[in-house]
Amino acid sequence: MTELAIRQPPKVLVPVKVLAGGSIPDALVRFLAPAEVVVLGYHVLPEQTPTEQADEQYGEQAREAVADIAAAFEGEGRAVETRVAFTHDRDETIERVAAETDATATLVPNPTGELDSILVPFRGAVDVSRTADLVAALFSEREGSVTLLGFEGTTDAVDTAHTTLLERGLDPERVHTEMAEGESSVREIAEYAADFDVVVMGEGGPSLLASVIGDDAERVAAESFGPVLVVRNRD
Amino acid sequence: MVSETETDGGAPDSAPVETVESGEATVTEEGTELERSIGLVGGLAIGVGTMIGAGIFVFPGIAAGRAGPAAAGSFAIGALIALLVALPASELATAMPKSGGGYYFISRSLGSLPGAVVGISIWLGLVFATAFYLVGFGNYAAEMLQQVGISTGGVIVPLALVFGVFLTALNLLGTENAAALQNYVVGLLLTILVLFLGYGGLDAVGVFGSTQTPEAFMPFGPMPMFTTAALVFTSYLGFAQVATVAGDIKKPSRNLPLAMVGSVLIVGVLYVATIFVATSAMGSEALRMAGETAIVDVADKFLGTAGVVAILLAGLLATVSSANASILSTSRAVYAVSKDRVLPAWTGRMNLKYGTPHVALAMAGGPTLALVALGETEVLAEVASFLHLVMYGLICVALLQLRREDPDWYDPDFRVPLSPLVPFLGAIASFGLILFMQRESQIIGVAVMLAAAGWYKYYAGDVRLKGDL
Numbered sequence: 001m002t003e004l005a006i007r008q009p010p011k012v013l014v015p016v017k018v019l020a021g022g023s024i025p026d027a028l029v030r031f032l033a034p035a036e037v038v039v040l041g042y043h044v045l046p047e048q049t050p051t052e053q054a055d056e057q058y059g060e061q062a063r064e065a066v067a068d069i070a071a072a073f074e075g076e077g078r079a080v081e082t083r084v085a086f087t088h089d090r091d092e093t094i095e096r097v098a099a100e101t102d103a104t105a106t107l108v109p110n111p112t113g114e115l116d117s118i119l120v121p122f123r124g125a126v127d128v129s130r131t132a133d134l135v136a137a138l139f140s141e142r143e144g145s146v147t148l149l150g151f152e153g154t155t156d157a158v159d160t161a162h163t164t165l166l167e168r169g170l171d172p173e174r175v176h177t178e179m180a181e182g183e184s185s186v187r188e189i190a191e192y193a194a195d196f197d198v199v200v201m202g203e204g205g206p207s208l209l210a211s212v213i214g215d216d217a218e219r220v221a222a223e224s225f226g227p228v229l230v231v232r233n234r235d
Numbered sequence: 236m237v238s239e240t241e242t243d244g245g246a247p248d249s250a251p252v253e254t255v256e257s258g259e260a261t262v263t264e265e266g267t268e269l270e271r272s273i274g275l276v277g278g279l280a281i282g283v284g285t286m287i288g289a290g291i292f293v294f295p296g297i298a299a300g301r302a303g304p305a306a307a308g309s310f311a312i313g314a315l316i317a318l319l320v321a322l323p324a325s326e327l328a329t330a331m332p333k334s335g336g337g338y339y340f341i342s343r344s345l346g347s348l349p350g351a352v353v354g355i356s357i358w359l360g361l362v363f364a365t366a367f368y369l370v371g372f373g374n375y376a377a378e379m380l381q382q383v384g385i386s387t388g389g390v391i392v393p394l395a396l397v398f399g400v401f402l403t404a405l406n407l408l409g410t411e412n413a414a415a416l417q418n419y420v421v422g423l424l425l426t427i428l429v430l431f432l433g434y435g436g437l438d439a440v441g442v443f444g445s446t447q448t449p450e451a452f453m454p455f456g457p458m459p460m461f462t463t464a465a466l467v468f469t470s471y472l473g474f475a476q477v478a479t480v481a482g483d484i485k486k487p488s489r490n491l492p493l494a495m496v497g498s499v500l501i502v503g504v505l506y507v508a509t510i511f512v513a514t515s516a517m518g519s520e521a522l523r524m525a526g527e528t529a530i531v532d533v534a535d536k537f538l539g540t541a542g543v544v545a546i547l548l549a550g551l552l553a554t555v556s557s558a559n560a561s562i563l564s565t566s567r568a569v570y571a572v573s574k575d576r577v578l579p580a581w582t583g584r585m586n587l588k589y590g591t592p593h594v595a596l597a598m599a600g601g602p603t604l605a606l607v608a609l610g611e612t613e614v615l616a617e618v619a620s621f622l623h624l625v626m627y628g629l630i631c632v633a634l635l636q637l638r639r640e641d642p643d644w645y646d647p648d649f650r651v652p653l654s655p656l657v658p659f660l661g662a663i664a665s666f667g668l669i670l671f672m673q674r675e676s677q678i679i680g681v682a683v684m685l686a687a688a689g690w691y692k693y694y695a696g697d698v699r700l701k702g703d704l
Contacts, residue, residue: 019587045590046409048563050334051269052482053570053585053592059267085260087270088483096259096270 002167005129005234006104009078010137011036012229013103015094018065018084019043019058024072024109028227031115031198033076034138038101040083041066044090051086059084091215098232105134105200108221108228112197115227116144119196121189122157126202131231132161135200136168147176149192152183186219193224200229256332258486271485278477278490280421281560282498285473287424288557289616290506292550293371293527294467295513297613300523302463303454307510309463310470314503316668317471319661320627321499322651323634325492328478330637330647331704332487335571336478337626342575342700344633348691350700353626354572355687360622361568362599364472365561366606367615369395372554373607374527379547392610399607402559403600406566409589420556427549428505435512435537450518465671469616470506472623473557474499475630476564479571488648527612565599566592577695614679617672621680628665631658644704 012032016022018041041062045054062084070080081101087093098106120135122128135146146165150158158177165175180188193199199220221228256262261269273281290310298306327340338357342350373395380390453460474495477484484490513522513533522529528550534542570592573583585592606615635658637645651657669677691698 043590048406048409048566048596049585049590049592050480050482050567050570052334053574053583054590055263055267055269056574056583057585058587059263059265063265063267083268084266085268085270087268088272089270092272093260093268093270097268 002129002164004133005127006133006137007102008137009034009036010104010134011038011101013038013040013094013098013101013106014069014109015040015042015090015106016066016069016109017042017044018062018069022109024069025112026072027112027114028107028109029072029076031138031142032073032107033078034141035104036079036081037070037073038081038083038097038103039066039070039073040085040094040097041069042085042087042090042093045086045088047088051088054086059086062086103232104130105229105231108217108230110221110225110227112227115197117196117198118144118146119149119189119193119199120146120161121149121151121192121199121201122154122161123151123189123201124154126157127231127233128157128160129164130234131200131202132164133168134229134231135161136165136170140169145174145176146170147178147196149189150177150179151188152181155179186216187223189216190220190223193220193226193228196226198227198229199224200231202231203233258488261482269482271483271487273480273483274485275490275493276418278480278484278494279498279501280418281480282473282477282494283425283501284417284421284556285476285560285564286470286498286502286557287421287428287505288368288371288553288555290467290470290502291428291509292375292530292553293367293612294470295510295533296522296524296526296529298463298467299510299514299519299529301455301466302459303452303519304450304510304514305453305457305460306463306467306514306519307507308460309467310503310506310510312461312464313468313471314499314506316468316627316661316664317474317499317503318496319657319664320630321474321495322492323631323658323661324475324478324627325495325649326647326651327630327634327637328481328491328495329488329649330645332481332484332491334480334482334567335574336481336568337475337630338568338571340478340633341626341629343702343704344637345629346701347577347695347698348688349629350575351572351577351691351695351698352684352687353629354568354575354577355690356622356684357626358565358568358572358598359602359683360619360626361561361565362602363606363615363622364469364619365399365558365565365599365603366609367469367612367619368554368558368561369399369603369607370610370612370615371527372398372551372558375547375550375554378528378531379551382543382547392608395607395610396604398555399558399600399604402555402562403596403603406559406562406596406600407589407591407593409591417556417560420552424549424553424556425501427545428509431534431537431542431546432505432508432512435516435533436508438537439512439515450514454519462671465620465668466613466617467506468620468624468668470502471499472619473502473560475623475627476560479564479567492649562596562599562603566595569595569598575700576698577691613673614676617676618679618683621669621672621676622683624665624669625680625684628662631662631665634658635662642702644702
């Protein structure tokens with residue numbers, strides 16, 4: 001059996017827009033139960049507002065809201081770390097906290113019902129073993145199915161992931177593979193994702209497009225209306 | 236880096252956390268993280284963006300009219316004084332990388348009364364500066380309208396007022412990506428200016444063969460060079476604004492000194508070059524006649540209509556960027572003072588809907604509009620400079636004081652070279668420059684300071700800030 005490519009248990013960073021009434025659906029809390037969770041309550045300020053000023057006035061409120069969300073995760077029996085941040089740049093803060101806590105994956109939260117089907121698209125150069133190990137860690141103890149989605153050029157990745165998932169003890173009947181025609185695109189993934197409850201995908205490299213219209217995972221989350229778990233690259 | 240684990244039921248590492256700096260974020264005593272999101276380029280853009288509006292696009296005509304070609308010397312004197320202050324300010328900012336800038340340094344090292352006087356004066360000083368930039372904008376907007384054939388009798392002040400309202404409203408509603416925009420605006424401005432000055436400079440030394448009329452360097456003697464330096468010092472008010480956002484600057488120990496000193500050097504070189512080119516091209520009398528938008532006439536002489544359009548556009552951008560940066564600094568200045576309860580706490584309130592400090596912004600925009608209505612460029616500029624120079628002088632005094640007392644908490648990453656000479660000269664020069672101002676500006680400046688001191692005695696006499704970090 002190959003060595004685990006992720007820490008055990010995996011650690012998932014859950015960013016919540018905490019002062020805008022952001023919360024995490026119960027189904028998502030249960031889904032993440034096998035993982036350690038870092039709840040990051042953040043609030044984005046326009047540039048003219050000092051972060052200090054917002055903290056002075058709303059820090060208390062933010063810390064309480066984060067503690068409430070953390071309590072929900074603790075109800076599932078895992079250690080929860082909480083962070084509260086005021087920032088002018090959301091992505092920078094999430095990236096910093098993810099690196100500091102050495103998170104395996106970052107959640108892009110979205111409202112959701114029960115999470116019984118996972119879509120795992122493989123595109124470009126993603127870390128297949130990390131993605132597969134995270135899926136296995138989150139999914140081996142629960143019901144439902146995993147669908148590995150390949151695109152032109154990622155057939156090998158799908159095969160590797162398939163093998164890994166079976167090695168990690170997933171029932172072969174619960175693991176499906178599918179090949180999409182053509183090259184991968186965010187739109188394509190989002191279209192597939194609409195039929196699934198949650199997407200687990202690798203983080204794309206930084207690209208010019210991503211800096212203009214938001215990164216791929218966020219676009220998938222926005223277009224498919226479901227939560228997305230982004231597996232961080234190994235440092 | 237500290238990880239807060241307050242909710243996991245008493246894990247061994249959940250000891251109380253003190254304020255921690257990582258260069259990327261500040262972690263407060265309660266465990267909240269305050270992200271630092273402005274890098275070196277952003278810091279330079281704040282400094283340059285605040286300053287460049289005035290020195291190039293408003294002052295050349297007025298300054299050359301007063302001092303002749305020696306106006307270049309006036310700008311050089313201003314740059315020197317600004318540098319003498321920027322170095323001590325950098326040291327203090329690396330020791331206290333908190334938002335609030337000069338007010339914070341002075342109140343913590345010299346005590347509450349000087350702190351309160353500076354804090355309140357700098358709020359009003361920035362209001363004067365903003366009004367001055369807006370009048371400058373009005374001049375460019377009027378000139379632009381004239382270029383496209385709309386007659387413009389007496390529209391300068393109304394245009395400035397309308398735009399002042401617009402900028403204040405924009406800031407109240409929150410601006411997305413304003414900092415990134417500011418970086419591009421400053422980049423574009425620098426490009427236009429370097430091209431323009433490059434061409435003009437080559438022309439001035441005779442490369443393109445046009446004949447210049449030699450003019451005496453100091454047609455009115457040396458004295459106007461100093462009084463003009465006092466007037467145009469408003470062109471150097473931006474570097475300390477970098478310190479007002481010190482809490483947002485990444486790696487403050489490196490980036491703060493670089494941004495402050497760097498922005499003074501950049502604009503200082505550009506100002507001196509601009510005056511040299513402008514006086515060589517047109518002579519100071521013609522510049523004086525052209526007034527606030529003299530640089531447009533210079534562009535016309537060199538490059539015709541294309542040059543005029545480019546410079547008008549640059550002038551609009553530069554004055555807007557200066558005005559906007561000043562409004563933001565004003566609101567930060569008000570916040571810094573209200574946080575210490577020298578002003579009522581409600582002045583520092585922000586609203587969650589737009590995420591903006593609406594009271595402080597109103598306290599920036601409101602008085603500014605009243606001053607714009609006066610339309611007196613020179614008085615606005617000098618009073619702004621007066622109030623800033625008092626702060627600058629006291630920043631130098633604060634440094635001397637801290638170096639002498641050497642309290643435990645004082646541990647700057649950057650140290651001023653040649654101390655105590657540099658801060659000593661900085662203090663003398665800052666206070667000295669005030670003596671060269673017009674009587675009217677001096678009276679208004681002193682009145683503002685006395686009012687600030689009176690307010691402190693009446694409202695905040697029991698506030699103690701020295702050493703309270």
